[in-house]
């Protein structure tokens with residue numbers, strides 16, 4: 323384990339913030355106070371954090387409908403995000419975007435996205451910009467096993483190769499697109515990376531429930547893509563989603579005991595804790611202290627979101643260049 | 647007449663037509679729900695429950711669960727239609743026309759004309775549209791103004807469960823591509839529905855849902871109910887409104903609108919899409935041109951503002967035309983002379 327104690331604590335804390343943010347939303351959504359469609363990222367934290375811990379604000383990411391984890395990992399403000407999801411005018415997007423459209427371009431977070439497959443082409447443009455600027459920065463698009471079937475994703479992969487964009491396609495395979503199984507919808511069966519390979523990209527694969535697998539894989543991917551002239555790369559992480567597709571999904575497509583099993587054996591936070599304590603680099607008390615601190619952070623964000631200013635009818639007409 | 651929900655009227659009509667004509671096939675994302683999962687096919691029907699039970703009845707060849715590939719879904723509908731089938735393709739959200747528009751606009755809509763009338767193109771594209779769920783800018787749009795402006799497409803916007811049944815059957819049996827717009831907020835609406843398996847409503851025939859002498863209110867879809875509420879409110883004050891449910895925006899029933907305005911001399915058109923180049927603007931222009939002499943007030947369009955659909959509850963409700971805004975518009979046209 324080459325990571326410093328500080329880096330390990332930071333990575334754990336980042337994953338824990340995402341976990342508790344989402345667990346708390348799962349509870350609060352049931353009260354009916356939060357409007358709209360919400361897709362929770364619980365279970366996939368190691369991917370967002372294992373990727374984004376390598377990035378600076380100069381590196382860009384483009385996210386999906388399941389974007390909270392990517393946003394938090396890229397440095398979006400917890401309180402600003404919680405307020406946005408609660409629809410406050412103090413939210414990161416003034417309550418105009420909500421859960422599916424959180425963005426913070428100054429942080430290199432070019433937006434969650436409600437359109438499946440829309441992110442990949444945007445990351446090609448951002449990756450071309452990185453190439454032109456020649457400073458070794460990269461643009462990363464996160465896509466699911468469902469999004470990988472969208473023509474936009476295919477076009478983006480080919481165009482990234484042809485233009486030698488500094489773009490990384492991160493595929494998070496959680497085995498479901500909405501209520502449809504990966505094996506049904508992806509013709510290549512158990513593999514998305516091989517598609518990317520067929521487009522002419524160098525590809526990697528990793529375990530998306532293991533922070534260290536993601537982090538070490540991404541170290542190699544980034545070393546490669548940051549070299550000017552190398553062009554894009556793709557990586558597939560096998561992972562799990564702990565909640566339904568959206569909040570309210572009865573999940574009848576799951577197998578008996580499936581959720582218990584993945585929570586028991588495929589939980590990136592549990593896996594992380596076991597690795598670092600077994601290796602003796604951190605002890606339980608260190609992590610317990612972070613757990614408590616993070617819970618307080620989330621509690622505070624909810625308190626702020628509830629107390630924050632609500633938007634008014636006048637706000638509808640701001641941020642447009644012309645209104646009728 | 648039996649009572650039925652709007653969404654059930656969709657499934658029932660599709661099932662009746664699939665049983666009647668083996669060329670009718672359905673395709674769309676998650677319309678079976680559960681394919682390739684431990685729960686198996688139909689573990690969960692489509693997210694709107696507008697395809698429940700079809701897979702069990704008609705099988706995988708005719709009820710095709712697709713990957714997330716809207717462009718290919720619309721293109722496949724076009725190819726099926728050119729090959730003797732009668733596809734019913736579902737776009738989960740109308741907003742996703744963005745991903746698939748070429749196949750709808752440059753392909754499906756144009757075949758018959760471009761090919762010199764040598765082919766039919768009997769495809770139905772169903773899609774859930776509209777605001778009211780705080781689903782934000784990419785999952786809430788009303789898209790009829792875009793599609794109505796495309797030559798070659800018929801565009802249907804049912805406002806009641808009975809109209810779903812009568813209009814969807816007409817759509818499935820029609821030999822041209824038909825866009826069938828289902829409002830998300832109406833799926834749970836219950837109403838009486840004829841159980842005649844031949845019940846059909848012809849396109850281009852509007853429905854007069856309230857009758858009055860003073861103002862003509864034209865609308866369709868979710869907002870029709872708002873207009874009816876306004877008419878009922880004003881009736882108590884002795885103000886009479888004709889409320890016209892267009893049912894189809896293309897073909898457009900000009901006659902019913904013009905006949906009404908000839909009597910009332912006042913028109914408001916209530917439309918869920920933004921104002922520029924809109925259905926409401928179009929109908930106001932029509933009336934200004936063809937019923938000018940009858941007008942006692944300028945025709946008035948009631949649209950949301952020219953912005954994307956916002957997320958927060960307060961913003962979305964300020965965005966949508968409301969009963970109060972519609973009532974204010976009626977009072978405004980009444981205030982002229």
Ligand SMILES: Cc1ncc(C[n+]2csc(CCOP(=O)(O)OP(=O)(O)O)c2C)c(N)n1
Pocket residue numbers: 386387388436437438439465466467468469470496498499500563567675714716738742745
């Ligand atoms: C263009 C488009 N088609 C369909 C949808 C509806 N939809 C939202 S998420 C989703 C499934 C996406 O699956 P995947 O890419 O595997 O991501 P996951 O939900 O597993 O994170 C679908 C079908 C959409 N939002 N946009």
Ligand SMILES: [Mg+2]
Pocket residue numbers: 466467468494495496497498499500
């Ligand atoms: Mg998935």
